[in-house]
Amino acid sequence: MPRNRRNRAGRAGLIFGDLWEFDPAPETADPKLKPRYGLFINGSFVRPRTGRHFDSVNPANERKLAEIALAGPADVDAAYQAASRAFRGWSALPGRERGKYLFRIARLLQDRAREFAVAETMDGGKPIRESRDFDVPMAAAHFFYHAGWADKLEYVAPGRRAAPLGVVGQVIPWNFPLLMLAWKLGPALAMGNCVVLKPAETTSITALKLAEILQDAELPPGVVNFVTGAGETGALVMGHPSAAKVAFTGSTEVGKAIMRQLAGTDRRMTMELGGKAANIVFDDAPIDQAVEGIVNGIFFNQGHVCCAGSRLLVHEPVAERVVSKLKNRIRVLRVGDPLDKNTDLGAINSRAQLDKITRLVASGVREGAVKFQPPCPLPEKGFYFPPTLFTKVTQSHRIAREEIFGPVLSILTFRTVDEAIEKANNTPYGLSAGVWTDKGSRILRMSTELKAGVVWANTFNKFDPSSPFGGYKESGFGREGGRQGLLDYARLE
Numbered sequence: 144m145p146r147n148r149r150n151r152a153g154r155a156g157l158i159f160g161d162l163w164e165f166d167p168a169p170e171t172a173d174p175k176l177k178p179r180y181g182l183f184i185n186g187s188f189v190r191p192r193t194g195r196h197f198d199s200v201n202p203a204n205e206r207k208l209a210e211i212a213l214a215g216p217a218d219v220d221a222a223y224q225a226a227s228r229a230f231r232g233w234s235a236l237p238g239r240e241r242g243k244y245l246f247r248i249a250r251l252l253q254d255r256a257r258e259f260a261v262a263e264t265m266d267g268g269k270p271i272r273e274s275r276d277f278d279v280p281m282a283a284a285h286f287f288y289h290a291g292w293a294d295k296l297e298y299v300a301p302g303r304r305a306a307p308l309g310v311v312g313q314v315i316p317w318n319f320p321l322l323m324l325a326w327k328l329g330p331a332l333a334m335g336n337c338v339v340l341k342p343a344e345t346t347s348i349t350a351l352k353l354a355e356i357l358q359d360a361e362l363p364p365g366v367v368n369f370v371t372g373a374g375e376t377g378a379l380v381m382g383h384p385s386a387a388k389v390a391f392t393g394s395t396e397v398g399k400a401i402m403r404q405l406a407g408t409d410r411r412m413t414m415e416l417g418g419k420a421a422n423i424v425f426d427d428a429p430i431d432q433a434v435e436g437i438v439n440g441i442f443f444n445q446g447h448v449c450c451a452g453s454r455l456l457v458h459e460p461v462a463e464r465v466v467s468k469l470k471n472r473i474r475v476l477r478v479g480d481p482l483d484k485n486t487d488l489g490a491i492n493s494r495a496q497l498d499k500i501t502r503l504v505a506s507g508v509r510e511g512a513v514k515f516q517p518p519c520p521l522p523e524k525g526f527y528f529p530p531t532l533f534t535k536v537t538q539s540h541r542i543a544r545e546e547i548f549g550p551v552l553s554i555l556t557f558r559t560v561d562e563a564i565e566k567a568n569n570t571p572y573g574l575s576a577g578v579w580t581d582k583g584s585r586i587l588r589m590s591t592e593l594k595a596g597v598v599w600a601n602t603f604n605k606f607d608p609s610s611p612f613g614g615y616k617e618s619g620f621g622r623e624g625g626r627q628g629l630l631d632y633a634r635l636e
């Protein structure tokens with residue numbers, strides 16, 4: 144047996160480990176960053192009236208990437224004014240003309256895909272493989288999809304006229320910065336609305352780079368405006384009196400704060416909030432495929448995924464086998480430089496998020512769950528967390544109830560279908576779920592009884608612009624994607 148076959152795995156039979164050390168394979172495309180970004184208002188980059196900027200930091204090495212403008216009340220107001228002025232012309236354009244702009248944006252994004260992927264990875268910490276193969280192509284797909292709708296709006300609600308709402312305020316999180324932006328802009332613009340959007344403070348760069356594309360596409364000034372800043376700027380965007388609708392993606396806590404802020408107004412709202420999804424594996428499931436699905440479900444994007452399969456529910460007869468295979472599988476995950484094409488887990492998005500993950504993992508140990516982390520050297524600089532499994536988790540543990548938003552899987556077991564359903568639904572959230580079984584009838588029953596906006600069967604984390612995405616319960620309301628997503632940006636007449 145070769146020397147290393149026992150080394151990392153610590154057991155015979157595992158044939159990966161450091162048998163296959165890869166040479167570094169860094170992605171080298173130039174992300175074309177500017178040292179300083181202004182606000183994007185009325186089609187131009189402008190200085191913030193606050194006169195203030197903040198740093199955007201590369202979480203992989205803690206180096207500053209660029210300075211980002213901090214928008215205050217006067218800036219947000221200027222953005223809304225520009226959007227309100229643009230609305231009359233934009234909403235009056237025939238849908239096919241609006242569609243042309245969206246097609247153009249999609250194609251320009253494809254042209255600059257590598258550059259955007261590198262910028263997204265440097266700004267957010269996600270592996271380049273994911274930004275290259277998922278975030279950027281999927282963002283372009285959303286623009287293409289909604290471009291296709293723009294001249295077919297009479298089919299959004301047959302028999303009724305779907306009219307735009309006006310100016311919409313949008314706030315997005317840091318886990319899929321460009322993709323969340325495309326989810327928000329695509330349907331709003333196709334329907335004829337104008338937009339004021341705030342990206343997350345740690346990941347504003349790809350929004351500002353997309354502003355360059357909007358300029359190149361000659362999108363009329365004011366149709367889309369980007370204001371940057373943290374929560375205070377977000378509250379200004381959500382609370383502005385000119386907003387006909389607000390769309391928020393982020394934590395349930397902030398979603399609730401926005402709803403309190405807007406209570407008593409007639410503002411339309413969409414809330415895409417947190418999750419604590421159950422990924423349920425039955426004893427008749429194809430176990431090796433399920434293990435891959437579990438790994439993808441929780442370690443994709445370092446677990447910074449609202450619909451992450453963060454609670455694994457395993458049927459007791461196969462629990463030991465599944466856990467043992469999972470441990471073997473995560474021993475060979477590569478954690479490190481997000482720009483390396485071989486990296487599986489990149490950097491945690493910020494120090495604050497790393498601290499939150501560390502705290503919740505410590506609570507799991509304190510409350511009696513059993514932690515497993517493979518031996519895993521982490522880079523000295525930057526924010527990293529090893530892939531982590533917890534067994535002997537009970538439903539009352541914090542790690543089974545709270546959204547960790549990191550590469551941490553809590554494993555519980557069940558004996559019957561009813562118990563699986565009850566445990567899966569025993570959460571305030573309801574964004575997604577996964578079911579692994581050979582039985583079609585069981586999939587149908589589970590997908591009916593699980594209170595989750597998306598239920599994946601024998602797969603996980605599959606997305607398509609035509610498929611509506613959204614939550615039940617404290618995961619929010621409203622849908623993004625598909626016909627339903629367009630309806631959330633329309634007034635039916």
Ligand code: NAD
Binds near residue numbers: 316376394
């Ligand atoms: P967050 O709620 O802290 O921040 C989200 C955005 O809201 C950021 O842009 C932030 O600056 C802004 N913000 C903060 N306070 C605000 C306030 N008082 N008013 C208005 N805006 C404010 O969330 P996060 O940590 O950036 O993102 C992670 C969360 O997002 C997770 O809970 C995740 O599940 C959720 N998420 C949900 C979906 C979905 O589709 N349901 C998708 C991605 C992420």
